[in-house]
Amino acid sequence: MKFFNVKTVTETLAVIAEEFRPVRLPVEVPLAEALGMVLAEDVISGEQVPHFARSTVDGYAVRAKDTFGASDSLPAFLTITGQIDMGRAADLYLHEGQAQAIPTGGMLPDGADSVVMMEHVEEVGDLLNVYRQVAPGENVVRAGDDVEIGETVMAAGHRLRPQDLGVLAAIGRTSVRVYPRPIVGILSTGDEVVPADKRELAPGEVRDINSVTVGAAARQHGADVIFGGIVKDDCDAFLAKAEELYRQVDFLILSGGSSVGTRDFTVQVMQSLGEPGVLVHGVSIKPGKPTILARAGEKPLLGLPGHPVSALIIFHLFAVPILHRLQGIRPSASDKRLPARISRNIPSAVGRSDYVRVKLEERSDGLWAVPVFGKSGLISTLAKSDGMVEIAANKEGILEGEVVSVYVFP
């Protein structure tokens, strides 16, 4: 089988970094819709959070100095001069020798610098016996401890998680500028491939796995998906369907028909969709060698090998970085990798990157990665796996006990 532009994994990733960027302009969305979207602005706080000093416990606001040396046998004696109400300003100044009752989250009065917990005091009329000393700042969150005015709380290119939305809410943001979710189109090819909901299969037919796996994975990575269905191995019908889908999406993924058999039209279709056309045809990788990467106008096109395991592994390796580029995600901390020891020797050919499916096992001596072997047409091997391990192109394999970096499937 001949491929006309075989590249290494590293070279292919470099092509992706070079060729693709967001194709659509940022939009302003309400916070409630921003989860999972990628910031298109640096967020700078115009407020302090909290904007007043607060108690973190139920107790008495005091001056720490007044409690120094206090113990069970020798309490400090303070005078209770008031009570702070939740959600209200603490407007009574606290002088030396005084205490004010304060609830958890209540505002610290001016003059106070700490809070003694109610477990450590005894109220006797308007006198307070304090049996523990507190340090200045103890049981108190100061104004700005969480966020300072002018602080950059999040940078453009960051994918918003629930805790990030919490920070935005705290600083009073009700909307943010994000990149729109990229729209991914998926088209499966093959005379043998039938819709996944077909109940009775005729001999030779297989259900469409790749639309399902790739569609779900694209959604996991922030995309909206349009399913183009299945096209038969007929060049004109394939091109017509691909053109129609290409117009509706930001990123077109074609499954199957990526190798160089006489019926494999994907390269021709990709070349016809627009300039510059095919950038990579074939990657020195196992599985997934017959991968095709192209660009038509601004839009990426990716041809996945038909074997379901290869299709999803290639999705993780190349479609995920493409989706990151389309969403403006900063190239860092984007995927999850775990160190683990490999449970057996795995040979590999130099000059080719191998991706081995693994199951993670927590043993008494740490985390182990146990290879899940099987041909790349067997999707259940991927369902049994927690992640994959790369054997780099310059290695002849990995040895039992060697520490490897496991890319964990999301």
Ligand SMILES: Nc1nc2c(c(=O)[nH]1)N[C@H]1C(S)=C(S)[C@@H](COP(=O)(O)OP(=O)(O)OC[C@H]3O[C@@H](n4cnc5c(N)ncnc54)[C@H](O)[C@@H]3O)O[C@H]1N2
């Ligand atoms: N003579 C050679 N033949 C093949 C080679 C080779 O080097 N020399 N490479 C093999 C490898 S590796 C792969 S991967 C495939 C890639 O072929 P295509 O990308 O053209 O894919 P197809 O031929 O269309 O399909 C391959 C296989 O996958 C099944 N398939 C396809 N689409 C789906 C789908 N949506 N859902 C489930 N299964 C699907 C299809 O039925 C085939 O069994 O080429 C090898 N051949």
Ligand code: MOO
């Ligand atoms: O390259 Mo194929 O994708 O090994 O199964």
